[in-house]
Amino acid sequence: MDEKRDARALSTPEIRIDQLTGLRTILAPGRAERPEGFQRASSEEKGPEGCPFCEGQESRTPPEVYAERPGGGDPDTPGWTSRVVPNLYPALASDANHDSGGIAPKRDAHPEGTSGEAGAFASAGDPLLESRRAGEPDLFASRPAAGGHEVIVNAPEHVTAMATLSEERFAGAIATWRERMRAHREAGYVQLVVNEGAGAGASLPHTHAQLYALPFVPAAVARERERAGAYNERTAGGSLLGDILVEEVRRSERLVAIDEEAALICPWASRSPYELRVVPRREAARFEEDTSGAAMLHTAMRLLAKRFDGPPELNLWVRTAPRGAEHFHWYIDIAPRLTIKAGFELGTGVDINIYPPERAAADLREVLG
Numbered sequence: 113m114d115e116k117r118d119a120r121a122l123s124t125p126e127i128r129i130d131q132l133t134g135l136r137t138i139l140a141p142g143r144a145e146r147p148e149g150f151q152r153a154s155s156e157e158k159g160p161e162g163c164p165f166c167e168g169q170e171s172r173t174p175p176e177v178y179a180e181r182p183g184g185g186d187p188d189t190p191g192w193t194s195r196v197v198p199n200l201y202p203a204l205a206s207d208a209n210h211d212s213g214g215i216a217p218k219r220d221a222h223p224e225g226t227s228g229e230a231g232a233f234a235s236a237g238d239p240l241l242e243s244r245r246a247g248e249p250d251l252f253a254s255r256p257a258a259g260g261h262e263v264i265v266n267a268p269e270h271v272t273a274m275a276t277l278s279e280e281r282f283a284g285a286i287a288t289w290r291e292r293m294r295a296h297r298e299a300g301y302v303q304l305v306v307n308e309g310a311g312a313g314a315s316l317p318h319t320h321a322q323l324y325a326l327p328f329v330p331a332a333v334a335r336e337r338e339r340a341g342a343y344n345e346r347t348a349g350g351s352l353l354g355d356i357l358v359e360e361v362r363r364s365e366r367l368v369a370i371d372e373e374a375a376l377i378c379p380w381a382s383r384s385p386y387e388l389r390v391v392p393r394r395e396a397a398r399f400e401e402d403t404s405g406a407a408m409l410h411t412a413m414r415l416l417a418k419r420f421d422g423p424p425e426l427n428l429w430v431r432t433a434p435r436g437a438e439h440f441h442w443y444i445d446i447a448p449r450l451t452i453k454a455g456f457e458l459g460t461g462v463d464i465n466i467y468p469p470e471r472a473a474a475d476l477r478e479v480l481g
Contacts, residue, residue, distance in 0.1 A: 126468075128381035131356055132336050137381040138464045141471070158317050160270035165195075165318035167268035173197045177262065178295070180288060193281065194288040195265045204259035204324060260296055260325030264288055264304075265318065272317040273308055273423035275413035286406040289321055293400035293432065296325035301333055301434045302400070309425025312449050329434040337437045344439040353441035354395045356380075366469050368476045369411055373404035376412050378469035378476075384451060385467035386419070386476070388412045390444040397433035399442040411480075412446055418479045425449040 126139045164172035170188040178196040185191040198206070266285035267277055274282065293302045303324045307313040329337070343352040360367055360377050368376040374392045390409050396402040417423040426448045433440035450467075457463050 130379065130381040132339060132353065133332065134335065134339060135381070136462050137383050138462060139468050140464050140466055141468055142466075158272075160318075163270055163316065163318050165263075165265045165316060165320060166270050167192065170195075173263075174200060178288070178292060180284060190268070192268060193284050194267065196288065196292055197263050197265070199261040199263050199322065202261035204257050204261045204326070206258070206260060257327075259299060259327050260323070262292060262323045262325075264292060264321040264323060266320055271319050273413070273417065274306065274319050274410075275417040275423045277319070277410075279407075279410065282410045283406045285319075285321070286409065289323075289430070290400045290402075292323050293430075296323070297400075297435075299325035299327065299435070301326045301329045302432065303330075304399075304430040304432075306426075306428040308423065308428075309449065312425040312427050333431070333434050336431070337434055337440060340437075340439045340441070351395050351439070351441055353391060353443060357391050357393070366473045368415070368473050369408065369480055371408055374408035376408050376415075378473040379445075380469065382465055382469040382472070383463035384447050384465055386416065386448050386450060386472045387465075387469070388416070388446040388476075390446075392442065395441050397437060397440040397442065399430050399432040399444070402442065405444065409444055415476050415479055416446070416448055419476060420448070 123141060125142070128137050128139060129135070130137065160166045163169065167190045170176070170190070174197045176187050176195055176197050179187065179192040180194045181192050183191055264285070266274060266288075267281045269281075271277055271281075274285070277285065289304055293304060296302050303326060304321055305324075306319075306321045308319070310317075340352045343355075344350060347355075357375055357377075360380075361370065361375060366378045366380065368378065368388070370376070370393075372393070374390050377389050377391065379387060379389050390405050390412060392402060392404045394404065396404070399405075413423070416426065426446055428444065428446045430442070430444050432442045453463070
């Protein structure tokens with residue numbers, strides 16, 4: 113394969129492997145020519161009436177656990193710039209509120225995300241780990257889903273997309289993300305996500321992030337941790353994502369923008385059209401312990417809004433180092449909701465992307481000007 117090609121030249125299907133995860137993506141550019149190949153989904157615009165995340169509606173949320181109030185003031189009152197509350201419908205039960213019915217959870221023989229008798233990436237509580245130690249393993253074992261689940265309201269004004277926030281508001285929201293991730297540093301893994309638009313999973317339109325403090329390391333994160341560690345060992349100290357970034361900048365075909373702190377790329381094995389990745393130029397394992405990248409993330413969101421004549425529905429997630437990781441490099445992925453996953457993707461775990469990242473990057477560079 114040629115080292116550098118015309119960004120719009122790819123015309124036949126191609127299989128690519130993501131360097132960080134090892135997962136395959138099928139690029140099928142011909143499918144973009146189908147009617148309704150992809151388009152920007154838009155949710156019905158809802159105003160601030162009845163929105164519990166707007167300033168002045170503090171009594172309509174659970175008591176806040178954190179807020180930025182430049183002018184001071186009491187909790188659960190106006191005057192904040194970003195605010196954090198427990199999720200009203202949590203996916204994880206807090207340790208304080210979790211009732212185990214008087215039964216202590218079983219201690220795990222293997223830490224989460226490590227290999228055991230069942231093979232690599234077997235997890236604590238996995239019945240396969242018991243299969244060689246007991247004659248009759250419990251194939252329906254469970255454990256308490258204890259942890260934390262918070263909502264971070266990014267701004268007091270009724271804004272429905274981060275792309276439309278001022279630079280000051282945007283930077284303040286990112287600072288609060290980092291503050292709350294540090295507050296849960298003892299969790300097995302802290303996952304921060306943003307869902308914008310009903311089609312992307314947002315139940316309320318007011319811009320907000322969600323933080324999950326998990327008692328385990330998800331298999332996808334563990335896989336990246338192991339691959340980063342293996343690459344470091346094989347290259348005598350190399351950084352997997354750091355080396356990828358150097359090469360992406362050199363080739364430039366998937367590079368969208370770069371500043372002193374971070375670069376914006378369309379990943380080599382992008383799983384969906386216009387997927388974007390913010391990568392800090394200076395290697396740092398944990399997003400929450402770093403200070404870079406906010407400006408480039410804001411650029412990414414605004415470029416998508418310009419490309420699609422308004423902010424598209426999207427999902428954003430922060431990939432930070434899990435607890436105990438020796439070699440890691442944080443990054444942020446943004447996936448606009450422009451296509452729908454169908455039976456093949458759900459059945460195989462292999463995504464089909466109808467718009468190659470080289471074309472997406474070229475489009476966005478034109479928008480950037």
